[in-house]
Amino acid sequence: MQSRQPREPLRPASIFSWLCQALALALLLAVQRPAFALDESKPGVTEPASSGDVVTVPIGYLEQEVKRPLPISRLNIPPDDLGVAGAELALKDNNTTGRFTKQQFTLDVERVPVGDDAVAALEKLVESGHHFILVDAPAKTLLDLADAAKGKDVLLLNVSAPDVSLRQEDCRANVLHVAPDRAMLADALAQYLVWKKWTRWFVVKGVFPEDLDYLAAVERAAKRFGGKIVEEREYKGTLESRRSDSGEQQIQQQMPTLTQGAPDYDVLIVADENEAFGPYLPYRSWDPRPVAGTAGLKAMSWHPAHEQWGATQMQNRFQRFAKRFMLPLDYQAWIAVRAIGEGVTRTGSADLDPVNAYIRSDKFDLAAFKGQKVTFRTWDGQLRQPIIIAGPDLPVSMSPQEGFLHEHAEVDTLGIDEPETKCKLK
Amino acid sequence: MSTPRFGLAVAGIVAFAATPATAYTVYVSNEKGNSLTVIDSKTLEVQATIPVGQRPRGIMMTKDGKQVLICASDDDTVQILDVASREIVGDLPSGPDPEQLNIHPSGSPVYVANEDDALMTAIDLKDKKVVAEVPVGVEPEGVGVSPDGKILIATSETSNMAHFIDTETYELTDNVLVGSRPRFAEFTSDGTQLWVSSEVAGTVSVIDVKTRKIIKTIGFEIPGVQPEQIQPVGVRITKDGTRAFVALGPANRVAVIDAKTLEVEKYLLVGQRVWQLAFTPDDKLLFVTNGNSNDVSVIDVPSLTVVKSIAVGDAPWGVTISPN
Numbered sequence: 247m248q249s250r251q252p253r254e255p256l257r258p259a260s261i262f263s264w265l266c267q268a269l270a271l272a273l274l275l276a277v278q279r280p281a282f283a284l285d286e287s288k289p290g291v292t293e294p295a296s297s298g299d300v301v302t303v304p305i306g307y308l309e310q311e312v313k314r315p316l317p318i319s320r321l322n323i324p325p326d327d328l329g330v331a332g333a334e335l336a337l338k339d340n341n342t343t344g345r346f347t348k349q350q351f352t353l354d355v356e357r358v359p360v361g362d363d364a365v366a367a368l369e370k371l372v373e374s375g376h377h378f379i380l381v382d383a384p385a386k387t388l389l390d391l392a393d394a395a396k397g398k399d400v401l402l403l404n405v406s407a408p409d410v411s412l413r414q415e416d417c418r419a420n421v422l423h424v425a426p427d428r429a430m431l432a433d434a435l436a437q438y439l440v441w442k443k444w445t446r447w448f449v450v451k452g453v454f455p456e457d458l459d460y461l462a463a464v465e466r467a468a469k470r471f472g473g474k475i476v477e478e479r480e481y482k483g484t485l486e487s488r489r490s491d492s493g494e495q496q497i498q499q500q501m502p503t504l505t506q507g508a509p510d511y512d513v514l515i516v517a518d519e520n521e522a523f524g525p526y527l528p529y530r531s532w533d534p535r536p537v538a539g540t541a542g543l544k545a546m547s548w549h550p551a552h553e554q555w556g557a558t559q560m561q562n563r564f565q566r567f568a569k570r571f572m573l574p575l576d577y578q579a580w581i582a583v584r585a586i587g588e589g590v591t592r593t594g595s596a597d598l599d600p601v602n603a604y605i606r607s608d609k610f611d612l613a614a615f616k617g618q619k620v621t622f623r624t625w626d627g628q629l630r631q632p633i634i635i636a637g638p639d640l641p642v643s644m645s646p647q648e649g650f651l652h653e654h655a656e657v658d659t660l661g662i663d664e665p666e667t668k669c670k671l672k
Numbered sequence: 673m674s675t676p677r678f679g680l681a682v683a684g685i686v687a688f689a690a691t692p693a694t695a696y697t698v699y700v701s702n703e704k705g706n707s708l709t710v711i712d713s714k715t716l717e718v719q720a721t722i723p724v725g726q727r728p729r730g731i732m733m734t735k736d737g738k739q740v741l742i743c744a745s746d747d748d749t750v751q752i753l754d755v756a757s758r759e760i761v762g763d764l765p766s767g768p769d770p771e772q773l774n775i776h777p778s779g780s781p782v783y784v785a786n787e788d789d790a791l792m793t794a795i796d797l798k799d800k801k802v803v804a805e806v807p808v809g810v811e812p813e814g815v816g817v818s819p820d821g822k823i824l825i826a827t828s829e830t831s832n833m834a835h836f837i838d839t840e841t842y843e844l845t846d847n848v849l850v851g852s853r854p855r856f857a858e859f860t861s862d863g864t865q866l867w868v869s870s871e872v873a874g875t876v877s878v879i880d881v882k883t884r885k886i887i888k889t890i891g892f893e894i895p896g897v898q899p900e901q902i903q904p905v906g907v908r909i910t911k912d913g914t915r916a917f918v919a920l921g922p923a924n925r926v927a928v929i930d931a932k933t934l935e936v937e938k939y940l941l942v943g944q945r946v947w948q949l950a951f952t953p954d955d956k957l958l959f960v961t962n963g964n965s966n967d968v969s970v971i972d973v974p975s976l977t978v979v980k981s982i983a984v985g986d987a988p989w990g991v992t993i994s995p996n
Contacts (some may be wrong), residue, residue, distance in 0.1 A: 346847035613853035
């Protein structure tokens with residue numbers, strides 16, 4: 247199975263929520279009137295501009311497929327169109343607006359199989375006139391692409407890689423990051439835990455490099471916001487043999503043992519991005535404590551049950567369009583394509599330079615169902631946005647939390663702020 | 673929060689007592705309470721709470737003052753409340769998830785924005801039939817009608833446009849780009865200007881109706897309030913064209929704007945997350961809904977003071993006032 251960036255947080259994780267999803271979709275299909283928007287034949291519709299006047303903006307979507315283990319829970323198997331569906335919906339939104347502005351957007355998806363050459367796929371997109379290319383790929387591939395695109399009229403929009411290094415020492419001038427990085431996610435979670443006064447954290451970590459990257463972000467967040475890590479313990483298990491008959495009985499024994507004998511703590515923090523064991527911890531820890539981090543209570547850009555600030559409409563539109571729930575990578579791809587749409591609409595240009603300059607400027611603001619505009623940080627090209635803190639079925643809060651103050655914008659308390667940036671955009 | 677508001681209320685009552693007032697009836701929709709709260713504008717007391725459909729948001733009195741139209745968003749319908757009996761007597765085929773509506777000056781049709789469908793729907797009030805559907809931008813929300821009834825406006829929250837629609841032909845004539853997430857559209861009483869609030873951009877665009885150009889984009893700055901908390905939604909302009917009032921959402925303020933110079937004069941502290949507002953027909957009082965503090969603030973317009981806050985139902989959203 248090809249899986250795309252499953253380190254993206256989290257899907258609704260209970261049988262109940264899946265039943266609800268099935269029911270909700272059935273209702274959506276059964277009850278809602280057929281969408282009769284955009285029917286150009288209806289009387290009273292402004293005729294679209296004649297095709298000669300229309301500016302066409304081709305957008306590329308490059309997905310490097312990655313070999314990943316199956317998620318522990320079958321509820322969290324990534325849908326085949328993860329990310330792409332969000333980009334497609336934003337394309338539809340851009341084109342609805344474009345009918346009035348005589349701009350038309352297209353989306354061309356290049357899927358690169360495991361082991362194949364992503365740079366070749368990029369070159370194909372560049373040669374066919376794509377200035378704006380979304381990238382769903384691991385950090386190393388993204389860097390290869392950014393370096394290959396250097397000197398060309400191309401802007402890459404990173405929709406999935408959460409690596410802090412891409413925003414720090416490995417930052418590139420031709421990349422914008424729509425995906426939140428691990429620092430933003432850990433800061434958002436830490437603020438909530440500190441706001442709750444759950445400040446003593448017992449960390450259980452996996453053995454993979456991503457786990458250590460996530461842990462580094464948690465450690466940084468603890469220092470910044472007043473959390474205290476009382477112990478870090480390693481889980482040495484591998485990613486194999488995760489599903490077997492009667493395996494749960496073993497897990498019921500293993501997880502309490504793993505978490506036994508910790509110093510007093512408030513929250514069990516899991517650093518296990520590959521899901522080697524994290525999802526087993528809730529309800530199985532030795533002490534009765536909430537679980538947070540990469541399992542349990544998680545930080546994410548989007549949750550399918552987020553309904554504040556007009557998000558209900560977004561969820562409805564997405565579900566009607568993709569016939570499934572909207573997940574974080576879908577949202578990130580939606581933002582990337584909408585950002586390009588805003589840049590093109592506001593500048594009246596389809597060229598890279600004016601659009602790129604506009605998106606990065608203080609004139610750019612995008613309504614993204616978070617109760618405030620989302621914009622890009624000038625120092626590293628990272629999208630600044632509030633982050634949702636959620637359990638499996640429902641959002642619990644949204645960070646930044648009240649009381650974490652910032653000189654300019656409270657949302658800049660999440661992630662790498664300007665004074666600490668190591669990024670020199672070039 | 674409560675202390676300064678209370679202080680203002682005490683100071684304001686004196687001013688208010690000096691103002692002769694006709695008794696109008698104020699209707700407030702309670703989004704979470706699934707009810708309307710009825711307030712007497714003279715006594716400022718709650719008279720009744722009427723249960724209505726699910727998630728009532730935009731509401732508007734019909735021109736004859738006999739009915740209140742209610743967007744029952746989660747019931748996918750516009751309900752008709754008979755004012756005399758205080759009962760729901762029917763509904764309009766609004767399409768899914770109606771949020772805001774407006775009415776032609778002649779009393780019909782009713783215009784409803786369907787956010788989910790990128791459509792404006794016009795419904796004849798008498799025979800309750802859809803007379804037109806106009807495709808507009810993504811997530812239409814605000815609905816404005818020019819005083820002469822010739823222009824219908826839809827604001828689309830994701831396309832960030834004010835769409836000008838001819839009410840006779842239902843043709844889109846112009847699309848004006850405004851700040852992000854435009855929520856509300858209000859004409860000046862002389863019909864020369866259209867004011868559009870942009871919630872996420874934190875601005876109000878004043879558009880010249882003749883040229884369809886933005887004359888000015890009004891921004892807001894409040895000491896001690898983070899800029900992202902300033903989220904303009906409801907806009908009302910006095911009939912004499914001297915002052916505009918803009919509800920600023922989680923900034924918990926109503927901005928008072930000199931409608932001639934287009935400069936902000938003052939910010940009035942009200943309840944939490946203020947969204948919609950409505951004048952009494954004599955323009956003496958302004959009622960504003962505070963969604964997160966579950967109350968309505970009453971502003972005395974001549975003195976620009978908040979004279980009272982009235983507890984209503986859960987999450988007050990829209991407000992409309994009887995013509996007499």
